[in-house]
Amino acid sequence: MLFNSLDFFVFLPIVYLAYWIFFRETKQKNVWLLVASYLFYGWWDYRFLSLILISTLVDFIVGRAIYYSGSQQKKRLYLGISIGFNIGILVFFKYFNFFVDSFVASFAFFGFQLESSWMLKVILPVGISFYTFQTLSYSLDIYRRNLEPTNSLISFATFVAFFPQLVAGPIERASRLLPQIVNPRKFLYKQQIEGLRLMLWGLFKKVAIADALAPIVDDIFLNHASYPSSTLVLGALFFGFQIYGDFSGYSDIAIGTAKLFGIELMSNFKFPYFSRNIAEFWRRWHISLSTWFRDYLYIPLGGSKIRRIFVVRNIFVIFLVSGLWHGANWTYVVWGLFHAILFLPLFYLKSNRRYLGTSNVLKSFSNLLSEAPRMICTFSLVTLGWIFFRSETLSDAFCYFERLLLHFSWDSYLHPRGYRMIDYYILLTCFVLFEYGIRKDERNPLGFKYRFLRLVCYLCLLLLIILFYDDGVDRSFIYFQF
Template sequence: MLFNSIDFAIFLPVVFILYWFVLNRNLKAQNLLLLVASYVFYGWWDWRFLSLIAFSTLVDYTLGVLLGKEEKESKRKIYLWISVIVNLGFLGFFKYYNFFVESFVDAFTFFGQDIKVGSLSIILPVGISFYTFQTLSYTIDVYKRNLEPTKKFIAFAAFVSFFPQLVAGPIERASNLLPQILKKRTFNYCEAKDGLRLMLWGLFKKVVIADSLSPIVNDIFSNYSTLSSPVLIMGAVFFAFQIYGDFSGYSDIAIGTSKLFGIELMSNFKFPYFSKNIGEFWRRWHISLSTWFRDYLYIPLGGSRGSKMVGIRNVFAIFLVSGFWHGANWTFIFWGLFHALLFLPSFLIGTNRKYAEVKNTRLNVLAMISNVYRTLLTFILVTIGWVFFRSETITDSFSYLKRIGSSFSGIPYIHPNGYRLVDYIVLLVFFIVYEYIIRNNERKPIGFKNRYVRLFVYILLVFLMLLFYDDGVDRSFIYFQF
């Protein structure tokens, strides 16, 4: 079920009414409703894959209980490895089986050996990368004794399958989400109102920014070999905002929807394109994933506590795994490698956390110019990386970038359906200016104190959604494929 669909527009009010007006006095009944609603939400796409969520839930719940009872370290490690193998085994099979088979065949072909290995027609379950990491973090935290295992199966199952963030995050930790599901919740009008505003902002980013740019991006990347450098640059920039509008829009809707049910999810995006270096970008982009890898991979590997060589190894490990997490394609792995190379200089000289703290001090003119320069440079580097992320093959990526640097003339770009670039350039300028205005509070993008200003923004956002809505565009979210 899509957030931006009529189905969800009917589904959400029904669940909300049952949750607060029928079952509000019974916490277990509320959690059971969340569980059933989540399975309906997910099963709307393909009910067959509900068995995967159910099995993963049962395995990790059981292992959590066993870990809570077991004191012998050797047995605790066995339980942990069962969870790791089961969860990553399912993820590896459904997401990476054909990738490894094809890479294996290509490697032998490269050395002159022609071998035949059959691939399978495997459907990738939506959201498997997200809920797999969510359940895995639970058993890891219980193993480390950072979290007490729960014996309430319904609550645990609701935590695993919580529908607002089930298929595209944020990837919640059990330490944050599970206690909220276990305790009684009361309706908060102000929080619900903020949630609705956040949902409206998320829908705007999805419908007006991401979906509007999608046809142009698809056309430019499909026909890059015939287009001029300025058009290709515009295509890369448009994709940067398309994926941002699509993914951060989903997160905003997920966080806003959760607020309607008295549950707070972690922030997943904090205006990443205003970052002044790559380190800051990754503290602002897909925060739930980057912090997951930091806590469960980077730090256990030693982080930056050892020698520089160990630190460099860990940096490359976390970025390569992050790239591989996104999909079974060498383009994603190279995208991760590219970001590791961008991050490495600041890591070596110790400036990777230079902009970790937001300071509201006044800047002089030179400091402001320096910040603008750093922000633009970071955005350009990130956008170059997006070319690898968006391209079908590594060859296409390099060919696209090569043509940017060699094809400075050509006929004006005309989209087959008549989309005009200038309309979307103006739209993006206004979007960037608005995000700059609200850059210090991603939770309240329409949180203006003046009611008339808020009303004007509401009307403007709805008007733009109606104006830019295109029924012929694929309305699914990009990160569903991951």
């Protein structure tokens, strides 16, 4: 079920009204949320429910076994079961054919032809990369004594399957989300309004930004070999805004929907395209994933408190794993490698933690002269990286770069459906300026002081959603494939 579908706009009011009107006790609310979440998830394919049910049961049992085990050896054994199961199902469903294909290709490189008949037609379950990481963090936190296991299977199952963030995050920690599910929740008018605003803002970014740019991006990347460099620049630039509007739009709708049920999810994006270096970009982009890798992979490997050569190793491991997490394709691995290479100079110059704030970018005109060039440079590097991310194969990506860098020519691009391109340029310019204006509060982007201004903003966003809505566009979210 998609957030931007008619099904969801029927589903959500029914679940919402029943949640606040008919169910008073916390356990009743959780049972209702769990049923709704399984319905939401099973809407794609009911067979996927068996996998999330097994994952829930395994980590619920293992979590208690870890906590109540008397010896450290048994704790490690149970933790190994959790890690082995979660990573095992992720590798099988997401990477089995990728590894087999790479194995066959490596032998073919040396002149040996192997049969690939053992390739399987494995369907990738929606959201598996997200909920496996979420349940795995539960076991890891219990092992570290940062969390006590819950005694309620219903509460834990609701934590795993909570439908607003089940399919594409944010990847929540049990230490943050589980207490909100276990404890009573009250209806707060301010929280409800903030939730609706976030949903509207997220829907605007999805429909008027991401979906509107999708036909242009698809056309340019599909036919990159026949377009001049000016059009290829446009394609990479537009994809940067498409993926940001798509994924941050999903996160906003997810956070807003959770607020309607009295639950606060973590921020997943903090205006990443205003970053002044790559390190700051990764503190603002897909925050729930980058902090997950930091806490459960980078720090256990030694973090930054070991010999420099091993820190460099850790940096490459983090970025390469992050790239591979996004998909079973070498393009994602190279994308991760690209960002690791960009990060290394910052590490050696000890400037990777230079910009820790998230809201005071360009707070005065004097800052504009010094900070804007850094922002433009960082955005340009990130945009170049998106070429690897968006390309179907590495050969397509290198061909894209070759034409981008060597075929210097300018030509006016025509929309594949005949729409005016000037409308998109104006829309993106206004979008960037608006985001800069609201950069101090990503969780309440439309919370202007004056009611009249808020109403005007609501109406403008709704109008833009209607104007840029295209019934012929695939409305699924990009990160569903991950």
